[in-house]
Amino acid sequence: MPGEYPLPAGQAVSGGHQDSQMARSSGRWQTMRRLGGRAAVVLLGATALCAPFGFAHAQQAAVASLPVSTAEVIQLAMFVGVMGAALISAIALIREKGRIGAENAELRGRVADLNASLQRSEALLNLRDQRVIVWANENKKPELVGSLPLETGAPDDRAAFLGFGRWLMPRSAAALENAIAALRDKGTAFELIAETHANAALEVHGRKSGAHVIVRFVSISEAQRGQARLKLENQRLSAEYETLIGLMDAIDMPFWMRDGDGRLKWVNKAFAKAVEAVDSSAAIRDGKEFLGTQSREAIAQQHQLRPLFQQTLSTVIDGDRKMFAVTDIVGKEGSAGIAADMSAAEAIREEYSLVVRSHADTLDQVATAVATFDAGQKLRFYNNAFQKLWDLDAGYISSAPDNALLLDRLRSERKLPEQQEWRRWKENLLSAYRAVDPQEHLWHLPDGRTIRVVANPQPKGGVTWVFENLTERIDLESRYTTAVRVQGETLDNLAEGVVVFGPDGRIRLFNPAFGQLWGVSPEALRQSTHISAIRAECDTRADKSPWGDFVSAVTGFDERSDRHGQTELKNGSVLQHAVIHLPNGQVMLTFVDVTDSVNVERALKDKNEALRRADQIKNEFVQHVSYELRSPLTNIIGFTELLSLPGTGPLSPRQREYVEHIGSSSGVLLTIVNDILDLATVDAGIMQLDISEVHVDRAIEAAAELVADRLEEHSIKLAIEVKSAPKSFNGDETRVRQILYNLLSNAVNYAPAASTITLACRQLAEGVEFSVHDDGPGMPPEVLDTMFQRFESRVNGGRKRGAGLGLSIVKSFVELHGGSVRIDSGKDRGTTVICLFPDVPAGVRVAAE
Known part of the structure; x- marks a missing residue:
């Protein structure tokens, strides 16, 4: 204890001050010893010095007084020497004694100071605001000095105090144990803040001085306590920060932190992997971003309104676009964010929603009412049939x-069946929520309906109720029974013969008409009769019996396909038969x-064949007459032109008028003959188109010149619209001009006097379209159907009746080009004939008549 060993204790507590004082005291004792030695030497020296002096003095005395003997002189000299030495020694001793007394007084003062310092050190060590643990090398058992306040929670008991884990927080106890071990083994000093179970903070210092290891626990002041708490909080926050950073670096979700300027300052491994960086440092150094610019701008805009951003965003990872649930929060010094991959969850959620929606849609289409109640007996789902x-x-x-x-x-x-004991009936019904197996009930409602109710318990405690309306089913069963009887009566009275064979080839059903048509005896028509017996009896009644095919259809393994046919019996009757395969494997004949x-039918076919041959004869006759008329017409036209020439001779006005009429009539007749020949060529399939570039303006101008006289005769104007027309297209220019001429001729025939005919051409996506419109009386619907037929000539408000070949020729020539013709006409809105030519002509092909 410090009381037993004051000097070591003082040295342990105060340090080097007492050591210096002890050194000075030791020096003074040594000085005193040296001074004593010196006095003896001086005394001896004085004696030695005084001996000659005494001897000389004795000689002088002897000379002065002769009676003095030599012995006396020697004695006197020795006495004088001894007295001188004694005197000198006395003087030296007196001086040394004074010096030693002064030094002793000084030493006593210093010892008093040391005792006071020791008492002060012991008083300081025994204060209740600190406790010291001292380990000495020669004594492994530590010594404890001082005590700590009760409010710190530190125990006074030695063993309890040294068990740091009992009264210190686990983190502080572990840190202190490690620090003391390092101090004793390596002499590493430490200073740390320890937290007790009583939430008190202690300052702990560890030092190694000479042969002692000292650990001091100090109860700190309020200000220091606050600082200590801050240190503890800093330690705790640092540990938590390291733990969180480790956790963020370990999770498989991109995590990032930004500074106040929005630059990345830390990212985890998942972030670096997502942006294809070598590591986190490379991702920060290269500034690689996980989210796109648009997403980051959206986050920044959201942070201006509130610090927390939560939204699902998309980004590209490994070339695939994925959905991430991004959470980003902004603070005073920056922001932090994390992204959870929601692609799989979104896909599952979407699939689940689709499945639920599909099931709901399916149940809405089902006629059976379905309702689901949860474990709290609340309605959560119902379909339309339930409502x-x-x-x-x-x-x-x-x-x-x-x-x-x-x-x-x-x-x-009053929608449920009446019950004598309603409460018991309802409790029995609701017991389905506590049941394991489905329950089934049959309700007969007051309105006459019959409902089958099935209560199906759900795994989570709910119940799905299925209400099947059996009213129609019961009604259908009744109707079915009635229909079977009616069907039997109907089959028995049908004029059509019906027989049904089963898969085994035996009769299942037949009616009397079957036996009458085939002459089968009533004995053979039984439900157990095999089809082979029926065949044996029916084969003799037909020239070409179909019963071989019937047997194959009933008993064979060929493809089950329905058949129809006709059989003529030997008695002249004709039977039309049908083989129908029924769903249940049976066959009905x-x-x-x-x-x-x-x-x-035979009579009609004979008549139709006669009409076809008559039409063919008519066409051949017309073609023959056309060929035969062409040569005389050419001669007539030639002689008419010859008579009109001045060199033939003068003609009277009446004769000239007759010649002009003969020429115009011959020209019209020649046109008709040429049209007939063209149609005959088309019908024969030998007409060839001369495909070349057709100039639209030139073709329209040529056609307009041909009808210019007729337009002028009736004061009719021709309006040409070619703003949207192409310059040219591919086609047979001669036939195109002929088409336009026939369209204009037809329009002139029906257009009122002093009216306007419009000829338009425009380019469409399908090709080039020509249209001719007149303001005539229009065509009724029944006339439109026959406008393209040959020799169908109707005046219908026209000026003259033609041969009826103009529109037929137009349709044939346009279809030869691969185009189409249509007429838009109606009462009081005129007639428009529209011809569409394709951009690429179909070439030479047969026109449909």
């Missing part, structure tokens, strides 16, 4: 009503007597 079945308003049914309350409401509205219809 229609109970006739519930949408507002009430959408409010998630309770199952029991819904039953009470249906009962009050039907037979209809069509003898009268066949006879009529």
Whole structure:
């Protein structure tokens, strides 16, 4: 203890001050010893010095007084020497004693100072605001000095105090144990803040001085306590920060932190991997961003309104666009964010939503009413059939009503079956929420409906109710029974023969008409009769019996396909039969007597063949006459032109008029003959188109010149619209001019006097379109259907009746080009004939007549 060893304790506590004082005291004792030695030497020296002096003095005395003997002189000299030495020694001793007394007084003062310093050190060590642990090399057992306040929670007991984990926080105890071990083994000094279980902070200092290891616990002041708390908080925050950073670096979600300027200052490994960087430092150094510019701008704009940003954004990772749930929060010194990959979750969620929506849509289309109640007996789903079945308003049914309350409401509205004990019936019904297996009930409603109710318990405690309306089913079963009887009666009275064979080839059903048509005896027509027996009896009644095919269709393994045919019996009857495969594997044969219809059909075919041959003869006659007329017409036209020449001789006005009429009539007749020949060429399929570049303006101008006289005769104007027309297109220019001439001639024939005919051409995506419009009386619908037929000539308000070949020629020539012709006409809105030529002509092909 310090009381038992004051000097070591003082040295341990105060340091080097006492050591210096002890050194000075030791020096003074040594000085005193040296001074004593010196006095003896001086005394001896004085004696030695005084001996000659005494001897000389004795000689002088002897000379002065002769009676003195030599012995006396020697004695006197020795006495004088001894007295001188004694005197000198006395003087030296007196001086040394004074010096030693002064030094002793000084030493006593210093010892008093040391005792006071020791008492002060012991008083300081024994204060209740610090405690010291001292380890000495020769004594491994530590010594404890001082004590700590009770409010710190530090125990006074030695063993309890040295067990740091009992009264210090685990983190502080572990840090202190490690620091003391390093201090004792390596002499590493430390200073740390320890936190007790009583939430008190202690300053702990560790030092190694000479042979002692000292650890001091100090209870700090309030200001220091606040600083200590801040240190502890800093230590805790640093540890938590390192833990969080480690966690953020370990998770497989990109995480980033930015400084106040928005630059990246830390990213985790997942971020670096997502941006294809070598490591986190490379990602920060290169400024690689996980989100796109637009997404970062959206985050910055959101931060201006509020610090937290939460939204699902898309970005490209490894070449694939993925969805991430981004959470970014901004603080005073920067921001931090994390992105969770929601691609798989979004896909699953979307698929789940689609499945739920699909199931809901499917159930809405089902006629069976379905309703699902959760574990709290609240309605969570219903389909349209459920709402229609109970006739519930949408507002009430959408409010998630309770199952029991819904039953009470249906009962009050008299929609549920009447029960003698309603409460027990309802409790029995709602016991489905506690059941394991489905329950089934049959309700007969007051309105006459029959409902099959199935309560299917759900794994999470709910129940799905299925309400199947059996009213129609029961009604259908009744109707089916009635229909079967009616069908039997109907089949028995049908004129059509019907027989049904099963998969085994035996009769399942037949009617009397079948036996009558084939002459089968009643004994053979039984439900157990095999088809081979029927075939044996029917084969003899037909010239070409179809019963071999019937047997194959009934008993064979060929493809089950329906067939139809016709058979003529030896008695002259004609039966039309049908082989129909039924869904249940049976085969039905039907037979209809069509003898009268066949006879009529044969007569009609003979008549049609006669008409076709007559039409062919007519066409051949017209073609022959056309060829035969062409040569005489050419001669007539030639002689008429010859008579008109001045060199032939003068003609009277009447004769000249007759010649002009003969020429014009011959020209019209020649045109008709040429048209007939062209149509004959088209019909023969030998007409060839001379495809070349057709100039639109030139073709229109040529056609207009041909009808200029007729336009002038009736004061009709021709308006040409070619603003949207192409300069040229590919086609047969001669036939195009002929088409336009026929269209204009037809328009002139029907246009009123002093009116305007419009010829337009424009370029369309499908090709080049020509249209000719006149303000004539128009064509009724029944006339439009026959306008393209040959020799169909109708005046219909026109000036003269033609041969009826103009539009036929137009249609044939346009279709030879691969185009089409249509007429837009109506009463009091004139007629427009529209011809469409393709950009690429179809070439030489046969025109449809």
